[in-house]
Amino acid sequence: MVITRAEAPPRTALPLAAVLVLALLSAIAPLATDMYLPGFPTMADELGTDAASVQLTLTTFMAGLAIGQLVIGPLSDRWGRRRPLLVGAAVCVLASALCAAAPNVGALVAFRFLQGFAGAAGVVLGRAIVADTVRGAAAARIFSVLMTIGGIAPVVAPLIGGALLGPVGWRGVFVVLTALALVMLTGSFFVLRESLPAPSRQGGGLAATFRGARIVLGNRQFLGYTLAFVFSFGTLFGYISASPFVLQTVFGLSSGWFSVAFAANALGVTVGSLLNARLVGRFGPRPLLTAGLGSLTLWSVLLFTLAVSGGLQLWSVLGLLWLTIFSLGFVMGNATSLAIAQTPSAAGTGSAVIGASQFALAAVVSPLVGLGGENTAIPMALVMVASALISVTAFGALTRSSAPAVQRT
Template identity: 55%
Template sequence: MLCALALLSATAPLATDMYLPGLPIMSESLGTSTVGIQLTLTTFMAGLGIGQLVTGPLSDGWGRRRLLIIGTIVLAASSAVCALAPTVEVLIGARAIQGFSGGIGIVLARAVIADRTSGHESARLFSFMMIIGGIAPIAAPVIGGALLDPIGWRGIFWVLTGASIAMLAGVLVFIPETLPPEKRHGGGFAALAGNFGYVLGNRRFIGYAASFALGFGAMFAYISASPFVVQNVLGMSATQFSLVFAANSVGLVTANIINTRLIGRFEVRSLLLFGVTLMSTAGTLLLVSTVILGAHRWLLLPLLFAVVFSLGFTMGNSTALGQGEVPSAAGTGSAIMGASQFGLAAIVSPLVGLGGEGTAAPMAIAIVVSAGLAMTALLTLTRVPRT
């Protein structure tokens, strides 16, 4: 069941990164501009956030399994439409639906774990999910690049269709209904509004959710800006950037593995506090070194590694603690965490480019601000008594 949930959680990086190597060819094939093709990524990310925000609360009233089955069927169908799209307009629409249905799997995978586990076990499982989340962005562009020549960009979407069918099989075979009828809330707008009010009224949940979203904001600042920082600022080649990105991703996976081993020996909140502290410290040193000492590989690269490494102690632990605060509305809690995660990423992404391609300062500022706000939320909101 855990492997099936992990595959559902890998929807976003697989559907985002696998087709990236084919973007220039897609533009020529569909007779459209670069902006038109980039809209296929924008609509996917928008659908991803909206899908989580809608489906999470619905699952608290309807259960998880039925929505997972519907979501994976729609994901497979929309992926097939992407493969067959005759125009960029059809592709943009299909990508929006693909994102929406992919968001269903992501939000409900977290909710299923929250239904079945709590405490240290929940933190271990969420850390395992983060390991998969760290591997998928490494593997997806490599797989996409390897498949582009033999099967083309349409073939990549057929591969995603096959992966979606595999997800559906995993749901049907391995994932039972985890929310029994007696724990479900009634349907209707009033029930949905009540769930949102219950979750958003829990200050401890807001603190952990903020730590989660802001940690992802720091990560996305790195993802968005690092190609320009490593190549334009540090003067490294595209191949060297790929190696740097892979090394940092390995660091993220390693940190999650270490985190799972330490859970039980240390409190989950203490491990989260360590991760946020490391992120804040490394981000501050990154900013100081960029502004005062200038851009030097021997300084920036280790500090970037430390920032990414810190996320292995931040993302999984904050998810487990946040979900643990709202056990009776785990779907709604998961939806709010997911929507805030991708919403903040959408805000951070353009901001890190404001200074141009020749400076690392905007990236460092975004990381410092994200880490500082995460620390503030963790130290203030999560210390209030449980409601």
């Protein structure tokens, strides 16, 4: 049976309770990534290991998060969203509890991979549920809200973890993550209904799943919007990875003022996302995405030009970084909405490709910004401008003409 866009189930608005649960699903991964970071030195001492081994617990979590999306997303196109989401949330609760009780670093590494793999269900299926339920400006509005949560969570998480570390220790941080995962499971069970009815699911076993993935990856429109999203995220991650060295080592900010600057930029992407959510119903996601990419490219080019010419001052780097990050508020939610709209009959697979590509690029960007050393802003500016240019080029080259939606076979 072939399911076309016209035959897909009708889209309706999501209730507030569902949006709140989806917001938690989008926040659980960055919270689980960053909340325990302040406890790294203590963990190494208590587990009798070195810093590299503790760092591996973060690497394996990210690997589990990427691989989990690639597995769970396509499977949800066959089985529906609700069952994989509930199973993933339940396993995430168990894995988080096991992390809290890990007897050694080897066990913690394994449990962190399981936590990331299971937690991927919330990330990838949250996007798919939005795509199943709403379209167009309504979808872009919800994705903007989810991007806002995703922008705030990485900044807030280390602060929460640092506050918890003294009273409850690093194991207590994982107990808190267990409680959050339990809330995610409870909310998913009681609030989120199945968004992909049986007649709209893919059949034919794994062969059909792989065939659907090939069709998704062959959709020019999907690839254009996905690359626009992924490389705009590369701009953000280039800034996140390099800004501690650039702002503190190169421009002399204290750790306290760096935290203020970092929080101000997090506020920038939050303001941009919320403003986008208010405007998207009037202007539509594509015009706002076009404006966001143009703004992102303009400020990153100016940042790179000043860095190379030696004219970059503290006030200019802070202002240009804020404007660049603010522009992302008009890019990520709209690009995600428009990308998944191209794959209405394979939203799980489309969501998986977006999420896995995002984290794969983040893994590449992080070491790139350190190649030029700690005493120059040029590597950060170069990665940011290259990512912005690739993003806007992919958008312009691949999304010019309207492409048909992916069909289910």
